[in-house]
Amino acid sequence: MPLGILIFAKVLPHNRQRDGVGLVKFWTVWSGWTRHIRRLPRVRRQRNQPGADWLDSSPNPLIVIRPDGGIHYINPAAQHLLGYGGTSLLGASLQRILPSTGEGDIPLLQMLFSHRSQRPDGCMGLRQMICHDGRSIMMLIDAVALPDNLVMLVPRQPSQLYPDLSQHYLANRLLKSTNLGEVGIGTWILHMDSGELVWSEEMHQLFGTHPASFPATLEAYYECIHPEDRDDVRFALEQHTHGNQPFDLEYRVVRGDGSIRYMLERNHIHRRPNGSIDHLWGTVADMTVFRELQEQLSLSQLVVEYCSEGVAIMNESFDWTFVNPALCDMTGLSREMLQRSPPIFLHPQTHQPLQLAEMLPMLISHGGFWQGELGIARADGYLPVLASLSVAHSNPGLEGKYYIWTCTDITPIKVYERQLTEMAFYDSLTGLANRTLLNDRLQQALHHARRKRKDWHWRSSTSTALKTSMTVSAMPLGDALLKEVALRLKDAVRDCDTVGRWGGDEFAILLPDCRGREDALTLVQRLLSSCRLTRAHVRGDMQVSASIGVVHYPEHGADPSGLIQQADQAMYNAKQYGQGVVWIYGETQPAYVQEQRCARANRRADAPPQR
Structure with a gap:
C-alpha cells in the first residue's frame, strides 16, 4: 500500500478569533482517497479509516452527491439536522431534501463535477431544505468538488457564514421576507486564466441582463456598476486579491431600464498550490430593499426621537x-x-x-x-x-x-382655555363672577332647590361711599377700593356661595342652602361688617359701608329675572334709608341697621321710599 498523507477537515475561519466558522477545504495527496469515497456508506463504520472517521465526527452537516443527483453519503450531523436516521437517505434523490435546486445551480454544479485536476468550491446560496417531518429550514449551501466526480454539500445557517457582518444577516432576512422569492441570491465564478465569467440565472436577474446578450467578461461586469462606484470596486478587487481572506463589496448597479439597485457582494479567493489565483467566486444579494428599510427606519427613529x-x-x-x-x-x-x-x-x-x-x-x-x-x-x-x-x-x-x-x-x-373662561365668566378688574356666570349659577341653584326643596337666598349689595370716592378721587383709587371690597366679600362667604360683580359698585351674592331667615341674616351681617372700612384720602378720611337688598326663594318667586329685579328694588330701599342697612323685599322696615349711620339715615322710617 503506497504511503500517503491526507490533510483534512481544516476549518478556515474568516476571523481567527472565531471558532468553527468558515469553508471546509480539502487537499489530498493520498492515492487511496478515491476508494474511500466510493465506499463511504461502508467505511463510515470503520473507525480506523481517518477520512471516514472525520466525515462521521464532523460537527458540520456534510452531504456527498453523485452527478445524477443521488445522495452518495450523509454524515450524522446532517442526519440530525434533517431528522433522518441510519441509511434512509442513501441513494435517494437530492430533490427530496433540497427541492429548490434548479437551473440557477446548473453552472456551479457542472463546474464542480467537471473539474478533475483541481478541487474547486462554490456557493449555491440560500436554499430551502426539507426535513423528515416536513419542516423547511433556510440554509446557505457551500459546495466542494471531490475526487471520483463527486461533490460534497455543506449546509450552514446564514448566521454562520459571515459572523463579523451581522447587519448583512438582517439584510438577508429582510430580503427573504420581501423579494427574495423573486430575485434570490446570485452566484458567480471568475476564471483568472481565461477571464471567463460564469453567472447564475439569479445574477442576470439581479443585474437586469440577459444571458444571451451579456458578454461574460470582467469588463462587462464593471460596465454594469454605477460610474461613481466603478473605480472603487476595481481598486478593492486589486487590493483584496493580494490576500486570502474573503471580502465584501457594496456598490450600486445601473440596470438596463435605468433603475439603480444596491448590491452586497461576498468574494472568495481560490489559489493553486503554487500560490497563484485559480479563480474567484462569490455571491451577490440585492440590498436595495434593506437600504430603503434602513433609511425609513432611521427617519422614523429621528421623528420619534426629536418630535415634541x-x-x-x-x-x-x-x-x-x-x-x-x-x-x-x-x-x-x-x-x-x-x-x-x-x-x-x-x-x-x-x-x-x-x-x-x-x-x-x-x-x-x-x-x-x-x-x-x-x-x-x-x-x-x-x-x-x-x-x-x-x-x-x-x-x-x-x-x-x-x-x-x-x-x-x-x-x-x-x-388659554382658562383665560377664555375668565374673560367670558369673570370680571376683569376684581376676578369675581360676572353677570353671565351669576345668571347661570342662579338657574342651577333654582333647579337644585326645586329638586331638593330647600330654601336659598339672593342678595344684591352696593357701597355708596365707594361711588362717592370714585367720583371725588382718581380712578386708580376707585379701582383699588373695588378690588379690596371684592376680596373682603369672598373671605366673608362660604365655599358654596357665589360672589359676583353686577356692574359699577354693585355686587351680587348667591347664598344657597340657608337654614331659614335667621341663618341668612347672620351671613348678611357678616357681609356688612366685611364692607365697613375707613381709608385715608386727600380730602379726609373716607368711610366705606354697604346697603343690602334681600330676596328669598320660593317666598318671593321662582323666575330668575324677576328675583333679580326684586333684589335690586330691596337694595334701592336700603340705600335710601341709609348706609349699613339690610332690607328684605316686600318689608316696610329694614331687617338690620348698623350702629353708625350717616345723617340722612335719621329720616322718617315709617314708610319706605318709592322709586
Missing part, C-alpha cells in the same frame, strides 16, 4: 419597553427610570390615579384606538396631556401585542 410628542411602547405585561426624550421631559424622569417605573396617569377632573390594567380593555374596546385627555403625575404637580393609545398586534420579528402611547402636552391650551 411623548412616545412610549408598552407590552402585554404593561412594561414600558421604549420611551422617547419628549416623554422624559414631560414626566421629569430619565428613560431608565420610566422603563423601571412607568408614569402614573391621572383622571383629568379628579386627578386620581388610573389603573392601566383596568383601563386599557375599556379604552381600546372599539377599533383598537383611543384618544382623550389625561394627566401625568409629576414631582412638581400635574401635567395635562392629550393621550392617544393604539394597539400594534404581532408583526414579523415581534411576539405578542404592544400598546403605543402618544402624549401631547396641552398645558398651553389649558392656560
